[in-house]
Amino acid sequence: MAEIIPLPSTPAPTPExxxxxxxxxxxxxxxxxxxERLFDTARRAGVSPQYLSEIERGLKEPSSEMIAAVAGALGTTLLDLTAAVADDLRPTAASAPASVRSGAFALAA
Known part of the structure; x- marks a missing residue:
């Protein structure tokens, strides 16, 4: 009977x-x-506290209008907020595999 040799395991890539x-x-x-409390920011932005909580927890994909309203309620602009989030992504992008950095993407259906 043949001997079973385990393959070396490679760590799974960390998802972005x-x-x-x-x-x-x-x-x-x-x-x-x-x-501030959720209630205060949500009231100024014109959204419910529940919706703002879901945005903060990454459970909702808010429209650009909603993001701008919340940004304004927090005393910042859509541009500054977007730039800050993009900066948060940069360290991850630098450590991503070359196939991801070069634009090779696979989307699940």
Whole structure:
């Protein structure tokens, strides 16, 4: 009978964080830096506290209009918020495999 030789295991690549996760973390951080409750920020942005909580936890994909409203309620601009989230992505992108950095993507159906 043949001997079974285990193949060397390679660690699974760490998946890149999702935009909505990083956006949510950034929004929560901005809100907490201001010492605000969800209710206060949500009221000024014109969204429900539940919806804002879901955005902060990365559970919702808000429209650009919603992101701009929340950004404005937190005293920042859509441009500054987007740039900050993009900066949060950069360390991850630098360590991504070359196939990802070069634009080779696979999407699940």
């Amino acid at each position: 964080p999702l935009w909505r996760d990083l956006l949510g973390r950034r929004l929560r951080s901005l809100r907490q830096e201001r010492g």
